[in-house]
Amino acid sequence: MIELRGLTKRFGDATAVDDLTCTFRPGVVTGFLGPNGAGKTTTMLMTLGLQRPTAGTAHVDGRRYRDLPVPMREVGALLDARAVHASRSGRNHLLALALSNGLPRRRVGEVLELVGLAAVASKAAGTYSLGMSQRLGIAGALLGDPPVLLFDEPVNGLDPSGIAWVRTLMRDLAAEGRTVVVSSHLMSEMEQTADHLVVIGKGRLIADTSLAGFLAERSSSEVLVRAAGAGFADTLRAAGATVAEHVSGELLVTGIDAYAVGKLALASGTVLTELAPRRSSLEEVFMAMTAESVEFSGGASR
Protein backbone atom coordinates (compact mmCIF):
# COMPACT_ATOMS: atom_id res chain seq x y z
CA MET A 1 0.00 0.00 0.00
CA ILE A 2 1.16 3.54 -0.71
CA GLU A 3 -0.17 6.35 1.46
CA LEU A 4 0.35 9.98 0.50
CA ARG A 5 -0.55 12.53 3.15
CA GLY A 6 -0.46 16.24 2.33
CA LEU A 7 2.34 15.52 -0.13
CA THR A 8 3.68 18.76 -1.59
CA LYS A 9 6.63 19.64 -3.82
CA ARG A 10 7.61 23.14 -4.84
CA PHE A 11 10.33 24.09 -7.30
CA GLY A 12 10.95 27.77 -6.55
CA ASP A 13 7.61 29.51 -7.09
CA ALA A 14 6.10 26.59 -8.98
CA THR A 15 4.10 23.96 -7.13
CA ALA A 16 4.44 20.58 -8.87
CA VAL A 17 2.51 18.56 -6.25
CA ASP A 18 0.01 20.35 -4.08
CA ASP A 19 -1.20 18.85 -0.76
CA LEU A 20 -1.89 15.43 -2.27
CA THR A 21 -3.62 12.93 0.01
CA CYS A 22 -4.60 9.51 -1.32
CA THR A 23 -4.00 5.80 -0.87
CA PHE A 24 -2.94 3.32 -3.53
CA ARG A 25 -4.40 0.01 -2.41
CA PRO A 26 -3.29 -3.60 -2.88
CA GLY A 27 -5.10 -6.08 -5.10
CA VAL A 28 -6.07 -3.60 -7.81
CA VAL A 29 -4.41 -1.84 -10.72
CA THR A 30 -4.62 1.89 -10.08
CA GLY A 31 -4.30 4.18 -13.07
CA PHE A 32 -2.44 7.33 -12.03
CA LEU A 33 -3.57 9.92 -14.55
CA GLY A 34 -3.15 13.58 -15.30
CA PRO A 35 -2.24 15.83 -18.22
CA ASN A 36 1.40 16.67 -19.00
CA GLY A 37 3.03 18.41 -16.07
CA ALA A 38 0.30 17.36 -13.61
CA GLY A 39 2.89 16.06 -11.13
CA LYS A 40 2.69 12.29 -11.63
CA THR A 41 6.42 11.67 -12.03
CA THR A 42 7.29 14.04 -9.18
CA THR A 43 4.86 12.13 -6.94
CA MET A 44 6.48 8.82 -7.90
CA LEU A 45 9.98 10.23 -7.34
CA MET A 46 9.02 11.39 -3.82
CA THR A 47 7.47 7.98 -3.08
CA LEU A 48 10.76 6.37 -4.13
CA GLY A 49 12.90 8.71 -2.04
CA LEU A 50 14.43 10.29 -5.15
CA GLN A 51 13.01 13.71 -4.37
CA ARG A 52 12.42 15.21 -0.96
CA PRO A 53 8.89 16.51 -0.31
CA THR A 54 8.55 20.20 0.56
CA ALA A 55 5.79 19.07 2.94
CA GLY A 56 3.79 15.95 3.74
CA THR A 57 4.70 12.29 3.58
CA ALA A 58 4.76 9.34 1.18
CA HIS A 59 4.73 5.95 2.92
CA VAL A 60 5.24 2.52 1.37
CA ASP A 61 3.63 -0.11 3.59
CA GLY A 62 3.78 2.28 6.53
CA ARG A 63 7.37 3.50 6.13
CA ARG A 64 9.25 6.17 4.24
CA TYR A 65 11.31 4.74 1.39
CA ARG A 66 14.57 5.65 3.11
CA ASP A 67 13.55 3.62 6.19
CA LEU A 68 12.98 0.42 4.19
CA PRO A 69 15.74 -2.10 5.02
CA VAL A 70 15.89 -3.66 1.50
CA PRO A 71 13.87 -1.23 -0.64
CA MET A 72 13.71 -3.38 -3.79
CA ARG A 73 11.98 -6.12 -1.78
CA GLU A 74 9.28 -3.62 -0.79
CA VAL A 75 8.74 -1.54 -3.90
CA GLY A 76 9.74 -1.94 -7.54
CA ALA A 77 9.61 0.83 -10.10
CA LEU A 78 9.96 1.50 -13.79
CA LEU A 79 10.61 5.20 -14.31
CA ASP A 80 12.89 5.64 -17.30
CA ALA A 81 13.42 2.53 -19.43
CA ARG A 82 16.46 4.07 -21.13
CA ALA A 83 18.31 4.65 -17.85
CA VAL A 84 20.72 1.73 -18.27
CA HIS A 85 24.44 1.38 -19.04
CA ALA A 86 24.28 1.10 -22.83
CA SER A 87 27.27 -1.26 -23.08
CA ARG A 88 26.15 -3.59 -20.30
CA SER A 89 24.14 -6.65 -21.32
CA GLY A 90 20.54 -6.95 -20.17
CA ARG A 91 21.56 -9.82 -17.87
CA ASN A 92 24.49 -7.90 -16.36
CA HIS A 93 22.31 -4.82 -15.84
CA LEU A 94 19.92 -6.92 -13.76
CA LEU A 95 22.80 -8.75 -12.05
CA ALA A 96 24.34 -5.44 -10.96
CA LEU A 97 20.95 -4.33 -9.62
CA ALA A 98 20.46 -7.64 -7.77
CA LEU A 99 23.92 -7.80 -6.20
CA SER A 100 23.95 -4.15 -5.12
CA ASN A 101 20.55 -4.58 -3.50
CA GLY A 102 21.12 -7.82 -1.61
CA LEU A 103 18.92 -9.91 -3.93
CA PRO A 104 19.72 -13.50 -5.02
CA ARG A 105 21.36 -14.07 -8.45
CA ARG A 106 18.73 -16.63 -9.41
CA ARG A 107 16.09 -13.86 -9.62
CA VAL A 108 17.87 -12.47 -12.71
CA GLY A 109 17.11 -15.58 -14.79
CA GLU A 110 13.57 -15.73 -13.42
CA VAL A 111 12.65 -12.16 -14.33
CA LEU A 112 14.34 -12.42 -17.75
CA GLU A 113 12.07 -15.40 -18.50
CA LEU A 114 9.06 -13.56 -17.13
CA VAL A 115 9.50 -10.55 -19.43
CA GLY A 116 10.50 -12.60 -22.48
CA LEU A 117 14.08 -11.30 -22.78
CA ALA A 118 15.98 -14.53 -21.97
CA ALA A 119 17.04 -15.04 -25.60
CA VAL A 120 18.58 -11.56 -25.89
CA ALA A 121 19.90 -11.26 -22.32
CA SER A 122 23.56 -11.30 -23.39
CA LYS A 123 23.13 -8.42 -25.88
CA ALA A 124 24.14 -4.88 -24.89
CA ALA A 125 21.17 -3.02 -23.43
CA GLY A 126 22.05 -0.02 -25.63
CA THR A 127 21.09 -2.06 -28.71
CA TYR A 128 17.59 -2.83 -27.37
CA SER A 129 14.54 -1.33 -29.03
CA LEU A 130 12.35 0.92 -26.87
CA GLY A 131 9.95 -1.99 -26.40
CA MET A 132 12.76 -4.30 -25.23
CA SER A 133 14.05 -1.56 -22.92
CA GLN A 134 10.57 -1.28 -21.39
CA ARG A 135 10.62 -5.04 -20.75
CA LEU A 136 14.08 -4.76 -19.15
CA GLY A 137 12.79 -1.92 -16.95
CA ILE A 138 9.84 -4.06 -15.90
CA ALA A 139 12.24 -6.94 -15.14
CA GLY A 140 14.21 -4.59 -12.87
CA ALA A 141 11.04 -3.57 -11.05
CA LEU A 142 10.15 -7.24 -10.43
CA LEU A 143 13.65 -8.29 -9.32
CA GLY A 144 12.94 -8.02 -5.58
CA ASP A 145 9.48 -9.66 -5.95
CA PRO A 146 8.00 -6.61 -4.18
CA PRO A 147 4.41 -6.19 -2.99
CA VAL A 148 4.26 -2.63 -4.36
CA LEU A 149 4.97 -1.68 -7.98
CA LEU A 150 5.09 1.70 -9.72
CA PHE A 151 5.19 1.89 -13.50
CA ASP A 152 5.59 5.24 -15.27
CA GLU A 153 4.30 4.87 -18.87
CA PRO A 154 5.12 1.12 -19.10
CA VAL A 155 3.59 0.61 -22.55
CA ASN A 156 5.49 3.47 -24.17
CA GLY A 157 7.08 2.10 -27.35
CA LEU A 158 5.45 -1.32 -27.18
CA ASP A 159 3.65 -2.84 -30.15
CA PRO A 160 0.04 -4.10 -29.75
CA SER A 161 1.10 -7.57 -28.60
CA GLY A 162 3.55 -5.99 -26.12
CA ILE A 163 0.78 -3.71 -24.82
CA ALA A 164 -1.52 -6.71 -24.34
CA TRP A 165 1.31 -8.52 -22.51
CA VAL A 166 1.83 -5.58 -20.11
CA ARG A 167 -1.93 -5.39 -19.50
CA THR A 168 -2.07 -9.08 -18.53
CA LEU A 169 1.06 -8.76 -16.38
CA MET A 170 -0.33 -5.74 -14.46
CA ARG A 171 -3.62 -7.52 -13.85
CA ASP A 172 -1.86 -10.73 -12.74
CA LEU A 173 0.38 -8.80 -10.34
CA ALA A 174 -2.67 -7.11 -8.81
CA ALA A 175 -4.52 -10.45 -8.62
CA GLU A 176 -1.60 -11.75 -6.54
CA GLY A 177 -2.49 -9.05 -4.01
CA ARG A 178 0.15 -6.48 -4.95
CA THR A 179 -0.30 -2.73 -5.13
CA VAL A 180 0.10 -1.80 -8.81
CA VAL A 181 0.23 1.86 -9.84
CA VAL A 182 0.45 2.66 -13.54
CA SER A 183 0.68 6.05 -15.19
CA SER A 184 -0.18 6.29 -18.86
CA HIS A 185 -1.38 8.75 -21.44
CA LEU A 186 -3.17 5.99 -23.33
CA MET A 187 -6.68 6.28 -21.99
CA SER A 188 -8.07 3.44 -24.10
CA GLU A 189 -5.38 1.23 -22.58
CA MET A 190 -6.15 2.43 -19.04
CA GLU A 191 -9.82 1.71 -19.61
CA GLN A 192 -8.91 -1.93 -20.19
CA THR A 193 -6.28 -2.27 -17.46
CA ALA A 194 -7.19 -0.18 -14.40
CA ASP A 195 -9.73 -1.01 -11.69
CA HIS A 196 -9.23 2.26 -9.85
CA LEU A 197 -8.21 5.76 -10.91
CA VAL A 198 -6.36 8.55 -9.16
CA VAL A 199 -6.52 11.66 -11.35
CA ILE A 200 -4.46 14.78 -10.65
CA GLY A 201 -4.27 18.15 -12.35
CA LYS A 202 -1.79 20.92 -11.53
CA GLY A 203 -0.55 18.77 -8.64
CA ARG A 204 -3.97 18.53 -6.97
CA LEU A 205 -6.24 15.56 -6.54
CA ILE A 206 -9.17 15.69 -8.99
CA ALA A 207 -10.60 12.17 -8.56
CA ASP A 208 -9.93 9.03 -6.51
CA THR A 209 -12.52 6.48 -7.55
CA SER A 210 -13.18 3.15 -9.25
CA LEU A 211 -12.98 3.21 -13.04
CA ALA A 212 -16.61 2.09 -13.28
CA GLY A 213 -17.71 4.80 -10.82
CA PHE A 214 -15.66 7.44 -12.64
CA LEU A 215 -17.31 6.64 -15.96
CA ALA A 216 -20.82 6.18 -14.54
CA GLU A 217 -20.68 9.50 -12.69
CA ARG A 218 -19.15 11.64 -15.36
CA SER A 219 -19.89 10.19 -18.75
CA SER A 220 -22.82 11.51 -20.68
CA SER A 221 -25.00 8.97 -22.42
CA GLU A 222 -26.32 9.51 -25.88
CA VAL A 223 -27.99 7.38 -28.50
CA LEU A 224 -26.71 7.01 -32.01
CA VAL A 225 -29.59 6.70 -34.49
CA ARG A 226 -29.80 6.22 -38.23
CA ALA A 227 -33.25 6.33 -39.77
CA ALA A 228 -34.37 5.58 -43.32
CA GLY A 229 -36.06 8.65 -44.81
CA ALA A 230 -36.13 12.21 -43.50
CA GLY A 231 -38.06 13.78 -40.67
CA PHE A 232 -37.28 11.48 -37.75
CA ALA A 233 -35.09 14.17 -36.13
CA ASP A 234 -38.18 16.39 -35.83
CA THR A 235 -40.17 13.52 -34.31
CA LEU A 236 -37.41 13.09 -31.69
CA ARG A 237 -37.27 16.82 -30.97
CA ALA A 238 -41.05 16.96 -30.57
CA ALA A 239 -40.66 14.25 -27.90
CA GLY A 240 -38.20 16.43 -25.96
CA ALA A 241 -34.88 15.06 -27.25
CA THR A 242 -31.86 17.12 -28.24
CA VAL A 243 -30.63 15.97 -31.63
CA ALA A 244 -27.35 16.69 -33.40
CA GLU A 245 -27.60 15.85 -37.10
CA HIS A 246 -24.43 14.84 -38.88
CA VAL A 247 -23.89 15.16 -42.62
CA SER A 248 -23.46 11.38 -42.75
CA GLY A 249 -27.13 11.10 -41.74
CA GLU A 250 -26.25 10.00 -38.21
CA LEU A 251 -28.36 11.46 -35.38
CA LEU A 252 -26.78 11.86 -31.94
CA VAL A 253 -29.62 11.97 -29.47
CA THR A 254 -29.54 13.08 -25.85
CA GLY A 255 -32.34 13.60 -23.38
CA ILE A 256 -34.19 10.35 -24.12
CA ASP A 257 -32.93 6.75 -24.03
CA ALA A 258 -32.69 4.10 -26.75
CA TYR A 259 -35.95 2.46 -25.61
CA ALA A 260 -37.86 5.73 -26.07
CA VAL A 261 -36.26 6.26 -29.49
CA GLY A 262 -37.37 2.76 -30.52
CA LYS A 263 -40.92 3.41 -29.36
CA LEU A 264 -41.08 6.68 -31.33
CA ALA A 265 -39.82 4.88 -34.43
CA LEU A 266 -42.54 2.24 -34.05
CA ALA A 267 -45.30 4.82 -33.48
CA SER A 268 -44.22 6.92 -36.48
CA GLY A 269 -43.63 3.94 -38.79
CA THR A 270 -39.95 4.88 -39.20
CA VAL A 271 -37.41 2.21 -40.19
CA LEU A 272 -34.26 2.45 -38.08
CA THR A 273 -31.08 1.13 -39.64
CA GLU A 274 -29.02 1.80 -36.51
CA LEU A 275 -29.87 2.30 -32.83
CA ALA A 276 -26.98 2.23 -30.36
CA PRO A 277 -26.67 3.61 -26.84
CA ARG A 278 -23.24 5.17 -26.41
CA ARG A 279 -21.33 6.20 -23.26
CA SER A 280 -18.40 8.59 -23.25
CA SER A 281 -15.03 6.87 -23.31
CA LEU A 282 -12.48 7.39 -20.53
CA GLU A 283 -10.56 9.60 -22.94
CA GLU A 284 -13.55 11.91 -23.50
CA VAL A 285 -14.32 12.16 -19.79
CA PHE A 286 -10.65 12.69 -18.92
CA MET A 287 -10.23 15.44 -21.53
CA ALA A 288 -13.34 17.27 -20.36
CA MET A 289 -12.36 16.94 -16.71
CA THR A 290 -8.74 18.01 -17.01
CA ALA A 291 -9.26 20.74 -19.64
CA GLU A 292 -8.62 23.35 -16.94
CA SER A 293 -5.40 21.67 -15.82
CA VAL A 294 -3.46 21.26 -19.03
CA GLU A 295 -0.06 22.89 -18.83
CA PHE A 296 0.26 23.60 -22.55
CA SER A 297 -2.53 23.72 -25.09
CA GLY A 298 -2.39 24.46 -28.78
CA GLY A 299 -4.55 27.05 -30.47
CA ALA A 300 -7.60 25.99 -32.44
CA SER A 301 -6.51 24.24 -35.62
CA ARG A 302 -7.43 25.95 -38.84
Ligand SMILES: Nc1ncnc2c1ncn2[C@@H]1O[C@H](COP(=O)(O)OP(=O)(O)OP(=O)(O)O)[C@@H](O)[C@H]1O
Ligand atom coordinates in the same frame (compact mmCIF):
# COMPACT_ATOMS: atom_id res chain seq x y z
N1 LIG B 1 13.42 19.34 -11.17
C1 LIG B 1 12.48 20.23 -11.51
N2 LIG B 1 12.68 21.56 -11.46
C2 LIG B 1 11.72 22.45 -11.78
N3 LIG B 1 10.47 22.10 -12.17
C3 LIG B 1 10.18 20.79 -12.23
C4 LIG B 1 11.16 19.78 -11.92
N4 LIG B 1 10.58 18.56 -12.07
C5 LIG B 1 9.32 18.79 -12.47
N5 LIG B 1 9.08 20.12 -12.56
C6 LIG B 1 7.79 20.74 -12.95
O1 LIG B 1 6.80 20.19 -12.10
C7 LIG B 1 5.58 19.98 -12.81
C8 LIG B 1 5.18 18.51 -12.70
O2 LIG B 1 6.08 17.73 -13.47
P1 LIG B 1 5.96 16.14 -13.57
O3 LIG B 1 7.08 15.68 -14.46
O4 LIG B 1 5.89 15.55 -12.22
O5 LIG B 1 4.56 15.96 -14.30
P2 LIG B 1 3.95 14.68 -15.02
O6 LIG B 1 2.52 14.62 -14.60
O7 LIG B 1 4.79 13.48 -14.74
O8 LIG B 1 4.06 15.09 -16.54
P3 LIG B 1 4.23 14.19 -17.88
O9 LIG B 1 2.92 13.53 -18.08
O10 LIG B 1 4.53 15.22 -18.92
O11 LIG B 1 5.37 13.24 -17.63
C9 LIG B 1 5.84 20.44 -14.25
O12 LIG B 1 5.36 21.76 -14.38
C10 LIG B 1 7.35 20.39 -14.37
O13 LIG B 1 7.80 21.34 -15.30
